[in-house]
Amino acid sequence: METFVGQIELTILMPCLNEEATLGKCIQKALRGIANNNIHAEVLIADNGSTDKSVAIAENLGARVVHVKNKGYGNALRAGIEAAKGKYIIMGDSDCSYDFEAIAPFVAKLREGFDLVMGNRFKGGIEKGAMPPLHQYLGNPVLSFIGRLFFTSKIGDFHCGLRGFNRQAIIDIELCTTGMEFASEMVVKATLNNLKITEVPTVLHPDERNTPPHLNTWSDGWRHLRFLLVYSPRWLFFYPGIFLILFGLAMSALLIGTKVELKNIHFDVHSLLYLSAAFYLGYQFVSFYVFAQYYGIINNLLPDSKRFRRLLKIFSLERGLFIGLIVVLAGFALSGYAIWIWKGTGFGELEPSSVFRIVIPAVFLLIVGVQTILNSFFLGILGLNATKTNSPT
Numbered sequence: 001m002e003t004f005v006g007q008i009e010l011t012i013l014m015p016c017l018n019e020e021a022t023l024g025k026c027i028q029k030a031l032r033g034i035a036n037n038n039i040h041a042e043v044l045i046a047d048n049g050s051t052d053k054s055v056a057i058a059e060n061l062g063a064r065v066v067h068v069k070n071k072g073y074g075n076a077l078r079a080g081i082e083a084a085k086g087k088y089i090i091m092g093d094s095d096c097s098y099d100f101e102a103i104a105p106f107v108a109k110l111r112e113g114f115d116l117v118m119g120n121r122f123k124g125g126i127e128k129g130a131m132p133p134l135h136q137y138l139g140n141p142v143l144s145f146i147g148r149l150f151f152t153s154k155i156g157d158f159h160c161g162l163r164g165f166n167r168q169a170i171i172d173i174e175l176c177t178t179g180m181e182f183a184s185e186m187v188v189k190a191t192l193n194n195l196k197i198t199e200v201p202t203v204l205h206p207d208e209r210n211t212p213p214h215l216n217t218w219s220d221g222w223r224h225l226r227f228l229l230v231y232s233p234r235w236l237f238f239y240p241g242i243f244l245i246l247f248g249l250a251m252s253a254l255l256i257g258t259k260v261e262l263k264n265i266h267f268d269v270h271s272l273l274y275l276s277a278a279f280y281l282g283y284q285f286v287s288f289y290v291f292a293q294y295y296g297i298i299n300n301l302l303p304d305s306k307r308f309r310r311l312l313k314i315f316s317l318e319r320g321l322f323i324g325l326i327v328v329l330a331g332f333a334l335s336g337y338a339i340w341i342w343k344g345t346g347f348g349e350l351e352p353s354s355v356f357r358i359v360i361p362a363v364f365l366l367i368v369g370v371q372t373i374l375n376s377f378f379l380g381i382l383g384l385n386a387t388k389t390n391s392p393t
Helices: 023-036 056-062 074-083 104-112 133-151 167-172 181-193 215-230 233-255 269-298 305-314 317-344 352-392
Strands: 010-016 041-045 064-067 088-091 118-119 163-166 197-203 261-264 265-266
Touching: 010 023, 023 041, 023 056, 041 056, 041 074, 064 074, 064 261, 074 088, 074 167, 074 181, 088 104, 088 167, 088 181, 088 317, 104 118, 104 163, 104 197, 118 181, 133 215, 133 233, 163 167, 167 181, 181 197, 181 215, 197 215, 215 233, 233 269, 269 305, 269 352, 317 352
Parallel strands: 010 041, 010 088, 041 064, 118 197
Antiparallel strands: 088 163, 118 163, 261 265
16 A cells, blocks of 8 residues: 655535535535544545635635636536645535545545445435435436447446546546536546546535535536447447448348238339448448547547458558449449430330339449548548648657
């Protein structure tokens, strides 16, 4: 175990916006938690523009206050993390929903070497009236499940407000969100950057403020979900795209030769047109996955991936142009075949069902081929930007 002689080991960080009713009690509990565990620590209040007596209360109790002009939960916490003097930080809301006297399990895990120690309210207990039923039984479980699914995380409660972390490790992953989604961002980026993460049971107590909560159920819930989607191009683009491609390809293969009848329902060239569109949409989804993943990597938003880098080397600009050109030529060939059939009728009327089985694939190949060429050039441009970004200055 490390010793911290003359050095602050821990900062207890609380964001604050007009919390005069509860802030004093939270600070007093934090001070007792520090004393009970014999920790060299500080209490830091990240004030986000309070107009009540919150700042005066904090200063009178010996807490340090950092003033944060930019509004938002994430802004307040990021400023607090930057200003903190401790090697470790335990952050929690200043509404008495968390007991700052019960910090021992967090400190113990941090001293063991964990980079992020999450509280888990579903394991520790949610007291009556502490969380709205919509949040307890739908919002938090669903968003936490999505987070575990998208990012292969083992954390059971993505949004617990009480958590401890190694200050430098969290600074290094460059958190950037400004609102309530900051809670999800910390877990997601810590997971993507292979930080050492664990969780401890945490009791959630009822909010003791006499003002409405800062959390907005629908808008903040959407911000969390939006963040999870944006930071997982695989689930946002790749998996839906692969499904559309496979579905469109398989069903088109059935209809390309003849119509299909299923329980007196006839599927013909009209269905083939929609299936071709499904395939093309899937191709677009997968293309956006490649662009988003590559952009995220070269801008340090997503961790690098050797497998993805190998994929990019296989589909180089030149190979992409060659494949796109071949597909375009195939489209022209099918178009020429359709014109040849038309010529055989003296350029008169054609039987729609048969000719559309040629024309639809022809148009589809032309579009996909041109799109492949454009995608290849765009990836080449991103590659130039990556080289410029990574070049020495």
